[in-house]
Amino acid sequence: MILADRLAGASTDPVWWSPDLNGPALPPLGQDGACDLAIIGGGFTGLWCALKARERSPDQRIVVLEAKRCGGAASGRNGGFCAPSISHGISNALARWPREADTLVRLGFENLNQLEEDLDAYGIEAEFERSGKLTVAATPWQAEGLKAMQAGLTKFGRKSTYLEGQPLDALLNTPAYQAGLWDPNYALVNPSRIVAGLRRACLERGIEIHEETPARSLKPAHDGVTIHTPRAHLRAARVALATNAAVPLLKRLRMAIIPIYDYSLVTEPLSDAQLEAIGWVGRYGIADSGNQFHYARKTADNRILWAGYDAIYHFGSDRGDARLQRAESFARLMGSFDRVFPSLSSVRFSHAWGGIIDTSARTTFFAGTAFGGRLAYALGFTGQGVSASRFGALTMLDLLDGRDTERTSLAMSRSWPVPFPPEPLRYLAIRWAQRDLAREDLTGHRSLMLRTLDRLGIGFAS
Numbered sequence: 001m002i003l004a005d006r007l008a009g010a011s012t013d014p015v016w017w018s019p020d021l022n023g024p025a026l027p028p029l030g031q032d033g034a035c036d037l038a039i040i041g042g043g044f045t046g047l048w049c050a051l052k053a054r055e056r057s058p059d060q061r062i063v064v065l066e067a068k069r070c071g072g073a074a075s076g077r078n079g080g081f082c083a084p085s086i087s088h089g090i091s092n093a094l095a096r097w098p099r100e101a102d103t104l105v106r107l108g109f110e111n112l113n114q115l116e117e118d119l120d121a122y123g124i125e126a127e128f129e130r131s132g133k134l135t136v137a138a139t140p141w142q143a144e145g146l147k148a149m150q151a152g153l154t155k156f157g158r159k160s161t162y163l164e165g166q167p168l169d170a171l172l173n174t175p176a177y178q179a180g181l182w183d184p185n186y187a188l189v190n191p192s193r194i195v196a197g198l199r200r201a202c203l204e205r206g207i208e209i210h211e212e213t214p215a216r217s218l219k220p221a222h223d224g225v226t227i228h229t230p231r232a233h234l235r236a237a238r239v240a241l242a243t244n245a246a247v248p249l250l251k252r253l254r255m256a257i258i259p260i261y262d263y264s265l266v267t268e269p270l271s272d273a274q275l276e277a278i279g280w281v282g283r284y285g286i287a288d289s290g291n292q293f294h295y296a297r298k299t300a301d302n303r304i305l306w307a308g309y310d311a312i313y314h315f316g317s318d319r320g321d322a323r324l325q326r327a328e329s330f331a332r333l334m335g336s337f338d339r340v341f342p343s344l345s346s347v348r349f350s351h352a353w354g355g356i357i358d359t360s361a362r363t364t365f366f367a368g369t370a371f372g373g374r375l376a377y378a379l380g381f382t383g384q385g386v387s388a389s390r391f392g393a394l395t396m397l398d399l400l401d402g403r404d405t406e407r408t409s410l411a412m413s414r415s416w417p418v419p420f421p422p423e424p425l426r427y428l429a430i431r432w433a434q435r436d437l438a439r440e441d442l443t444g445h446r447s448l449m450l451r452t453l454d455r456l457g458i459g460f461a462s
């Protein structure tokens with residue numbers, strides 16, 4: 001069957017979205033007013049921030065302002081891999097913050113456990129499953145990379161299993177990969193169910209959420225910050241900025257992140273026989289270990305989500321909604337799906353969508369304050385924010401409360417990523433780095449330019 005036929009009629013919305021999940025839109029902010037805490041952005045980071053603020057302050061007026069609908073951006077468009085990490089993995093922690101790697105790794109595991117506890121405590125049914133992750137290697141040098149990854153996990157007391165041959169086939173039977181690393185520590189979630197559950201929990205606790213309410217600008221004053229929205233102004237004693245990949249309202253943040261588009265396909269529901277034929281019998285997620293990597297998982301009704309590889313940057317950091325659909329990326333994804341799963345090369349795809357990843361040059365979030373501590377921000381989660389966003393939200397609250405905590409004392413949170421250069425250098429540098437990363441995937445050779453960027457603490461990943 002030709003590619004276009006397999007995609008005919010596919011929804012352009014994420015598979016996670018369903019009209020009854022969130023109910024009708026909440027009314028925009030219509031009247032001037034004042035509050036104790038305003039949170040700008042209604043994704044994971046903003047909603048966790050609101051809910052955790054309510055735990056700390058039962059009586060405060062807390063208001064969330066969301067430009068569109070809660071979960072309409074990255075939090076409702078991602079793959080739902082819920083990492084036991086706040087540092088984009090152990091090797092990133094070791095490479096960038098060797099002296100606090102112990103702490104970062106421990107906090108990453110604690111954060112995932114606490115996230116699961118919070119979902120239980122708030123009755124959020126998010127299809128959370130601690131089903132693990134299989135990372136696979138297509139080349140000998142990627143297999144060496146898996147061994148290094150295993151050494152990192154072992155160093156921190158985490159079990160994992162290196163697999164080749166029959167034991168690998170038993171988890172994924174495909175000609176495409178020659179080695180794998182089984183990591184039982186990962187979880188998977190339905191991301192939109194987390195958003196819907198957090199949103200509901202916030203509303204039940206008296207937190208006001210205004211959708212279709214973009215914050216246009218911020219004006220600091222001695223006792224707070226005035227937020228300008230299209231219909232009304234909100235005076236907030238404190239503000240948390242949780243706007244992820246959007247153009248940051250604070251100018252100083254604009255060089256720290258770039259918008260990278262990432263695309264996903266989802267198949268029609270597959271039968272047990274189809275899944276057995278590819279050896280994928282469990283519920284674990286799968287990712288390959290190229291610089292340009294694919295990730296895959298099952299949905300609750302046994303569709304396969306197949307995503308990643310392309311990481312598209314548009315000149316001028318363009319963030320247009322039209323770019324959320326990209327025929328070229330969908331075709332490339334279908335081609336790689338067929339190479340990995342030849343027996344499924346006639347299945348149809350029911351969903352095809354894109355999303356924007358807020359990429360920082362060190363692939364982890366960073367946090368800080370502005371306006372004399374009256375505003376805090378946390379962004380730059382790159383492609384690993386499903387769990388880390390909860391940690392970023394707590395870091396913002398600690399900063400706004402003026403608390404000295406383990407979270408606020410991390411060099412990772414406190415330090416800034418290396419800024420991206422202005423255009424046209426930005427576009428050219430990204431294209432150059434991507435070309436070298438693609439070559440490394442083919443040859444195993446890391447170019448001089450990439451090694452220099454490594455030394456400067458500059459990375460590029462989705």
Ligand SMILES: Cc1cc2nc3c(=O)[nH]c(=O)nc-3n(C[C@H](O)[C@H](O)[C@H](O)COP(=O)(O)OP(=O)(O)OC[C@H]3O[C@@H](n4cnc5c(N)ncnc54)[C@H](O)[C@@H]3O)c2cc1C
Nearest residue numbers: 041043044045067073075078079081215244355384385386
């Ligand atoms: C395709 C894709 C796949 C991914 N896969 C994974 C994965 O498998 N695992 C993982 O850990 N991470 C993944 N990520 C990353 C993860 O989704 C994000 O890190 C996370 O959702 C960030 O949450 P957030 O609340 O900070 O951002 P968002 O969900 O983007 O929320 C920010 C919100 O702020 C709103 N906003 C912006 N500007 C304004 C303004 N001026 N006024 C009011 N509101 C504003 C936006 O409308 C948006 O709703 C993926 C991301 C994408 C795009």
